[in-house]
Amino acid sequence: MISVVLLGTGNVSQNLYSAFSGAKGVEVEQVVGRSAQLPDFIGDTTNYTNDFNKILAADVYIIAVSDNAISEVSLALKKGDGIVVHTSGATSMEILSSHQNRGVFYPLQTFTKGKMLSFETIPICIEASADNHLQQLEHLGKTISNNVLEINSEKRNSLHVSAVFANNFTNYLYALAEEICVAQNLDFSILKPLINETAAKIASMSPKKAQTGPAKRGDLETVHSHLQTITDKHQREIYILLSNAIKEQHGKEL
């Protein structure tokens, strides 16, 4: 049985709490938060504290807080025998250097307030300062996920960059698509089956091969007709930049 203390009460912590609570071989000993009151998501049988002097002994301390708070929480946490890990894609393991036993436990997923995801398919990227700790983190990861991977800080940084493209930027394109719909009194939900299929398509096909659209085809007439209807500055800039990049990738000049 691996014992865990979760530090933080945000989306990642809530999701981990929920996943560990339903898993075998792991027990959440305690949750540590800022609030004096017990947060809603924590069951009555779980110890909760907002006092860093009352943190219980555990095998793994998971700092699941926003990137800019990791250092502060890490320094406030007393040195012990357990492994101290953070859950950040963009942060080096060395931010935890005050702890001899340190690591990373990064679930590569986007978490939403109040929406508990199944961790089964969520990749958990682990890193540790020693082999035996890596094994323990692997063991912990496997209690909730079928996809636990050792990824060092440098590779994790690249993975995080690619996640920004695939998640943050993609979501922003959805937001622009919604803006365009709203401006024409069109219901954005008309686009949802298309959005789902766009994501589903690459399950079995490389996105480069899946590319379609006027820019890919070199269909200048449609590109120009689109640019006539796009009046928003950001939308135009993004339309032009991405269309040119697609053209270049597919070997034709607009």
Place this chain on the structure above:
Amino acid sequence: MISVVLLGTGNVSQNLYSAFSGAKGVEVEQVVGRSAQLPDFIGDTTNYTNDFNKILAADVYIIAVSDNAISEVSLALKKGDGIVVHTSGATSMEILSSHQNRGVFYPLQTFTKGKMLSFETIPICIEASADNHLQQLEHLGKTISNNVLEINSEKRNSLHVSAVFANNFTNYLYALAEEICVAQNLDFSILKPLINETAAKIASMSPKKAQTGPAKRGDLETVHSHLQTITDKHQREIYILLSNAIKEQHGKEL
């Protein structure tokens, strides 16, 4: 029973053929293609021709060809009583002006070679030159889809622009994410659960509200660290432009 002649043998035509073949109240009388041989996807009991002089009488003629071929196919098709429609998001109905009875039957989806989709949730955007034809197209659409919408050419053009953002550009971001992974010997499939959840999230949440990431948070440190790892020109340009646009949308300057 509505009778249909399908002109074209590409992904859209194949998907419509498959959907109509499994639907009640509609019959595909004939498929018209360029090839002298019967294309694989057509059943033995369906009439096939590559001769425009042998086109059968039907209620609806669906021109499902690439945008730049619509005009040619339309002009080659003899004038008759049936309604002539195209399936293009980016093309005005008036390209069919040589036919008195004309319309648009635009399934808003991305179709892949050999992958037959269920049309049930696919929005079909219809437009017609007369009310009774509109009703007939609505009737036809409803044989395969629960989401048939009257959309005029102007709105359809905007819908197509937003579909380019939500589908073509999104797919290109997936391709960039794949490039970044490949350059670091990382398996792109690690990102697939994230990509699926990014799309799934907006089923119940506006994308503007769902926005996350360093640009949204104003996390300059992470943005700069990412820019240090991105060496590719296109990736950098797109990273900077989209990050700035997200910041501006969310009220902070980078």
